[in-house]
Every structure is written in C-alpha cells, then in structure tokens.
Amino acid sequence: MGPQSPPFVRQRISGALLIAGAVVGAVGNALHPHSVSPDPAATVQAIAQDGAWVAIHLAIIVAILLIIGGLVGLAEDLRGSFAEPLARLGLAAALLGGAVVTVSTALDGFGRKAQAVAVADAPASEAATALRIAITANDAQQGLWSIGMLVFFGVTFACFGGAIIASRRFPGWFGWIALVGAAGSAIAALLQIAANGEVQAAETIFLASSILLTLWTLAVGVRLWRGPALVAGEPSLAPTGG
16 A cells, blocks of 8 residues: 555544544533523522533533534535535634634533532522522523524534535435534524523424434544545545555
C-alpha cells in the first residue's frame, strides 16, 4: 500500500470526530433528565443534589464541538457537487447554532447548578428570593436553548441531510434520517418557543429526534472513516494501491 492521500486522511479525521461526538453526546443525553417538573422548586432542589450535573453538561458541550469539527470535514468532502450550497448553509447553521447551544448548555450546567446550591444554602428569610432568581434565570436559559435547538439540531441537520441526498455520495437513507431528526427537533423547538418555556411534549419529541440524529452522526462518521463511495467520474479519496 502506498501512502494515504490527504483527502483520505481528512475523511478519517472527520469520521473520528463524528464518531467521538456521537458517543460522548449519547452518554450526556442518556444521563440528562428529560422530564419537565411542574414544580420549579423541586427542579432546583434536584439540580442542587445531582452530583453529575456539571459533568453531564460538560460532556454535551464537548460532543457539540466534536460534531461541528466533523461537519466541517463533511462539508469539505461535498465540495464540487450539487450539494455544496446546502452543505455550506448547514455549516453556517452549525457554527451559529452550536455557539448558542454551547452557551445555553453552559448556563444550564454551571449557572443553574450554582444557583440551585445557593437556593439550598440560603437562610429561610432569603430562600424565596433566591428561588425566584433561579427560576427567572432558568426561563432565560430555556429561551436561548430553544433557539439553539432550532438552528443547530433543526436547520443544520436538515441542510446536511438534503446535501447528502443531492450529492449521491452516500446511500439515500443517510439523508432522510437526518431530515426526520431535524424536523422533530424543529417541532420541539417551536413548541417551546410558543409556550415560552419547557413543555413535556417538546422534551419527548426532542429526545426521540436527538437519538435519531446521534445514530445518524455515528453512521456518517463510520462511513467517512471507511471512505464513502463517490459518484461515478469523481476521483477516489481512498488510499492508493502500491
């Protein structure tokens, strides 16, 4: 075997980033609560007592960064095809939405944790005020999360799903899975935006959609690692034979 070509090396790096992001994201998603409590005080208390809360959100942030890195490589591999404009739009949405999701996750994981501990440790005379502050901060974080959900999990994966279908460099089902997951995420985000807060239906829909997108990310990562089949007439990105 001869030396690996630079495009093939790039594909492998992109695939590794997507695989790692999918695995880390799956762990964070599995450990993060997905039920909406009607009692804000109970939610704050649960966060204060959750010893893994910070680690869970740190894992989610790492997963987002890894996935964005992999999508950069995927967009590069789709250059020169009919899918290039969609891939570029998807990458722009990934960068913008990923930034919003990262900030929202940091507020949820680190800011809310600190506030929850402060509420738990507050003297009785200050507990009610501390709780109101925590609830207000949570409402602001939820608004940010809804926008991030719409842009990153909705627009990003919809664009890449459409790009994969248009490029014909992957089996068609790769693109349709991304489109279904993106549609579910967008619906969940719009439900929360309309309700101005957390909605159990949105949480349930997003859980199912995020699992689907995680599996898609893993599958695309494996495909890139192995070297995807290209359309006829395009140069191979596989290693050259010796």
